[in-house]
Amino acid sequence: KAGVTQTPRYLIKTRGQQVTLSCSPISGHRSVSWYQQTPGQGLQFLFEYFSETQRNKGNFPGRFSGRQFSNSRSEMNVSTLELGDSALYLCASRKLTGTSNTGELFFGEGSRLTVL
Amino acid sequence: DQQVKQNSPSLSVQEGRISILNCDYTNSMFDYFLWYKKYPAEGPTFLISISSIKDKNEDGRFTVFLNKSAKHLSLHIVPSQPGDSAVYFCAASDTGANSKLTFGKGITLSVRP
Numbered sequence: 001k002a003g004v005t006q007t008p009r010y011l012i013k014t015r016g017q018q019v020t021l022s023c024s025p026i027s028g029h030r031s032v033s034w035y036q037q038t039p040g041q042g043l044q045f046l047f048e049y050f051s052e053t054q055r056n057k058g059n060f061p062g063r064f065s066g067r068q069f070s071n072s073r074s075e076m077n078v079s080t081l082e083l084g085d086s087a088l089y090l091c092a093s094r095k096l097t098g099t100s101n102t103g104e105l106f107f108g109e110g111s112r113l114t115v116l
Numbered sequence: 117d118q119q120v121k122q123n124s125p126s127l128s129v130q131e132g133r134i135s136i137l138n139c140d141y142t143n144s145m146f147d148y149f150l151w152y153k154k155y156p157a158e159g160p161t162f163l164i165s166i167s168s169i170k171d172k173n174e175d176g177r178f179t180v181f182l183n184k185s186a187k188h189l190s191l192h193i194v195p196s197q198p199g200d201s202a203v204y205f206c207a208a209s210d211t212g213a214n215s216k217l218t219f220g221k222g223i224t225l226s227v228r229p
Contacts, residue, residue, distance in 0.1 A: 004159070033216070042122075042221035043160070043205060056216045090159055104150060105217060107159030 002027065004108035006091050012114045018079040021111045025072050025093030031055070032074040033105060034066060037088040046089075049074055050096060078113075086115045119143045120208050122220035130228050135193040137223050139206030142187065146208040150217070151180060151191050154203045163204075164191070196227045 005024040013019050025032050033056075034046040045058035049068035066076040072093075078085055089112075092105035121140045129135045137151075147168035152160035166173040166180045166189070173180050179192045193200055206220040 035219070040221065043207075043219035045216055045218065048216055058216075092159075104162040104165065105152075105160075107152075107161070109157070109159045 004091055004093050004106055006089075006108035006111050008111060009109065010112045010114075012116060013081050014116050015081055015083060017081050018077060019081060019113060020075055020077045021089055021091075021113075023074045023076075023091030023093075023108060025074070025091075026095075026106055029093035029095050029106070030072050031094045031096045032068055032072065033092045033094070034074070034076050035090045035092065036060075037090055037110070038086075043090065046076065081115045083115050086113060088112050118220075119146075120206055120218050120220040122206055122223050124223055125221070126224040126226070128226045128228060129196045131198055132195045135191075135196045135200065135225055135227070137191040137193075137204050137206075137225065139189050139191075139220055140187055141189075141208050143208070143210075143218075144187070145210040146218075147211055148209045148215075149180070149182060149189050150207045150209075151178075152205040152207060152219075154205065154222070160205055193225075196225075198227045198229050201225055201227050 007022045031050045033048040035043040048056040052068045063079045068074045088110040090110045092107045094105050150165040151163040153163045154160040164175050164178050164180050166182050182189045203222045203224050205222045207217045209215045209217045
C-alpha cells in the first residue's frame, strides 16, 4: 500500500513569509504526527492529530500550527518564518486503536524548508 | 530537557563486527521503545521495538536490549554490513492515552568495508 506522502519535497522561502506543508497518511491510519529535524537536534515533536483533533503538542511557538481533515490528511503551517525554521519537516502516521496507544510511526520523506 | 539521550554522535565499525548503539532515558513513565534508521534524503524507517515487559527482542541481525533499572537500552547489529551505515534514532513512549514518541538526537553509524 502507498506510504506517507509529503508535499512539497523542497521549498525556499524568505523571512517573514508563511508556508504550508501537506501530508497524506497511509490508508487506514488516523493519526498524523509532525516532527522537525535539524542538524544536531534530532527529531523534535511538533504535534499529533487524531480524528481531526490535536491530540498532543510539543514545545514550539504558536507560529507553528496544524490541522487534520476528515480524510486524515494533514497540513502544518508556519507563519512569520525565521532563519532558524530551516529544517526537514517530517510527517508520520500510525494506526491507533482503542486498546493500544503505541504503534510504530511510518514516516514520509519529508519537506525540506530553507528560509533565506 | 532531553528525555531520550544518545550521547555518542557517531560510531565507526569494521564490516562483519558488532555495532552497539546506546540510548538512555530519564522518564520512568516510558514503557515502549523503538529504533529507527534513516538514510540521507529519506524519512526514518522502523527497525525494531521492545516493550518494558521484556529485556530483549531479536529480529535477524538486530537485537535490542532493555535495562529498566538503569534506564538504558542498546541496539546490537551483528554482523555489521556497509548497508547499515545510516543515522539511528532511539525513541520512547508511554502507553497512556496521549502518548507520543520522543526521539533522541541520533547516532551516525559508519560501517567500513
